[in-house]
Amino acid sequence: MQTINSAAVPLYRQIARRLKAAIESGELAPGKRLPASRVYAREIGVSRATVEAAYGELVAQGWLERRGQAGTFISDRLTAGAPRADTARSAVVKSAPLPFQLGLPGLDLFPRALWARMMGRRLRVQTRADLAPGDPAGDPELRRAIVDYLLFSRGIECRPEQVFVTSGYAAGMALILDTLARPGDAIWMEDPGYRLIRPQIAGRGLTLCPVPVDDDGLDVDAGMRTAPDARFVLVTPAHQSPTGVPLSLPRRRQLLAWAARRQAWIIEDDYDSEFHYRGRPLPPMKSLDAPQRIIYAGTFSKSLFPALRSGWLVVPEPLVDCFEQQARLAACTVPTLVQQTLADFINQGHFWRHLKKMRQHYARRREWLVQALAGLGYPTAPGAGGLHLMMPVSGSDRALAARGREAGLAVQALSDWRLVSNGPGALLMGFTNIADAQMAQRLAEKLIAAMSEE
Template identity: 50%
Template sequence: MSRFSLAFHLDPKLNAPLYRQIYQRVKAAIMEGQLARGSRVPSVRALASELGVARATVENAYGLLTAEGFLQSRGQAGTVVSAPESLSAPAPSPVRESKARRPINPMLPSVSSLPFQLGLPALDAFPRAIWSRIVSRQIRHTAINDLGHPPLTGVESLRHSIARYLQLSRGFTCRPEQIFLCAGYAPVLDLIIGSLLQPGDGVWLEDPGYPVTQAFFRAAGAVPMAVNVDDEGMNVPQAVKEHPLARFAVVTPAHQSPTGVTMSLSRRMALLDWAARQQAWIIEDDYDSEFRYHGQPLPSLKSLDTQGRVIYAGTFSKVMFPALRCGYVVVPESLVEKLEAYSPLRICGTPPLVQSSIAEFIEQGHFYRHLKRMRQLYAERRGYLKQALTAAFGADVLQVTEQAGGIQLCARLNANLNDAAIARRAREQGLAVQALSDWQVLRRERGDALRPNGLLMGFPNITSPQEAQALAARLSAVVCANQK
């Protein structure tokens, strides 16, 4: 049995029954201090949904933990950890001074809410009433100490909530002190680069890949090394052969951005093996892996990391809403002091009120319920757009790429069409379509067979088949005009 299966999935083939596996995972989290005394665990319904098991299975696990004194039921208030205080997580390391580095200010994409906008979750489906009550309660309970300078690395309650979420839902264990809160993905990159990168360092970048990542590393003086993406994700054997001495690799293994493919297990293990040999760092951008349409979310690459080489980046912008301006990074134990020392130069820009509200949103179980609803909704809304595009275009013009999750759709174009020109014209018509070729790391000639040619579209805010049909018709008019 592979570590991949054991670490992240409940395995019916194991001798231990499913309830016992849940029991062991939660108990380990408590014993290691990831679940502190008094913290609330997910409800039976929420955890059963997250793991894809019957509620009775979770009830049996919780019952055993309660009988052994690890959990305590408080009725409508939920189930909380009742373990001794001695099992709490260790105290954070002291902050140290660091030399200032040149700030990185690349040109970032503008923000909009036009049709097909990428990275925008379903804003109409977010539970705003619940969120408003939580924020109002946080404001009413503001203490004098809350009015001072906030923690540089993030509010403690949210760091603990994220650690518990990652332990129970993403399959790896970390201390809250390994988690650094930032105001989104770009500040996460800024923190990592400022703390670790030296000008001239080589970095593997997925090709095609997220333009913001490319911009930050170029601005920092890194040497971008384009690595092709195929149906198994980043082509690690190619990268090892052509660029073995790189110091960083940036990957989106669960749902490659932008193609949507999943990195195979063999590629993941090869990437980890290279990083261990070269003492290189892997930055795992886990930007929307929660939204898998069928089955459980895929395990993270970090859960396979036994050598402490993976830096895990997550965000609340896509699972909740972008206006939160809140992301986070989980670093290996060996890097905690380095990032703590650099943090005074890149303090967390997310207001403490927002951070505390997110923590309460998670602890009360609303976060897990929201994720479950969004998985179903996004599968439905992606279906609206796929059907509309299929009806509006012939298969010889545009084909929708199959994918198992995510909040953006990739459609391949006929080789005779220019995706960049189509995307420009679409934006002029108020459609926030992006060209797949604009996500390249290395620019190639239009006739090159390796040049990606397609369109990227966000679909979460398409609320009906009729709306999808109208948008597909507008896009079809743009493509037809470009063919003339």
């Protein structure tokens, strides 16, 4: 609320007018509780009687309601229309994810009460020092916890100094490129590949080199032919994003040998490797990184939840100093409280338990959708992991995806993930938030019906 001016209009009227304007603009929504008059008066530096008079006027006009001990509220009746101008409602509203949304973990399965307890406990034991800006490279406790997790769960050996906490993959990529890239450097990118990272690359004057993907993942021979001098390779070895195929062992070896020869950097995006449902997953490439050419990028967006905005990089030992210097140019953007709670979550064993539980749920949820679509005559690609399914379609996958979206389903077209490659069309759909077999059936039927509409 702005400050009160000293014009001839009585103070209580000025306050009432401003509240009314805030209600009309949608800034104060119907049903919202106003601060107690005593608190509000102190906040804006007027007497309590003045605020009471403003509230009283708005109650009389129907803008506010008094609900006894519970306090004073923006009238619920305003939702029905008058006197608020509906056109002035704020466009900033929270929307729930749509069915099939890609890249989301199962939001219903996250132990929110446990997380809240752990965060509360952390908050209570924080010291004064925790209020100061933390280490720009990340909280030491979290960096150590990530080292333990990587060793036991991913077979990666590293020191805490090699770990840089980031606010997610894009921020990690920015740190990598700000530290190492020079204008004009070439970067291999999987085609089709994760499209949301392209702006980070395009905005830095790098030459983006699309490299095709086949049933063994990134086609390393093709990359070596088209851009033999590339300085960076962006790759999703666990489950290629979005096709889901793992990068085969021969290709991993070939890529690493080429990078060692050419002194190129491999950026291993290990975003969802924890979720593998059939057979043994290959370990991350980073665990084979004898030549020290791999920068490993991890994220909590899939394993916990994306609103955490927390991920990390593991950089090769010889790069620690230059990453450290670059990281020191800005503060770490992940709040200390979040980092410390994450460290507790890992150190107390909750992270492992959660991953184990999620793997079991996802295997079931995935199977429900596979069966529902297969039953309707639409088999899905066989992939063994990840958080989404790919369903081959004939005809324009873009047109079919658009029909799905018109029906309120967040399906995506494989073609929209391509850079220059051509290939058969497919629809991509997340399965992690499908709660039971009936829901899978309902959604599959809805999708197929939408696709069949003329």
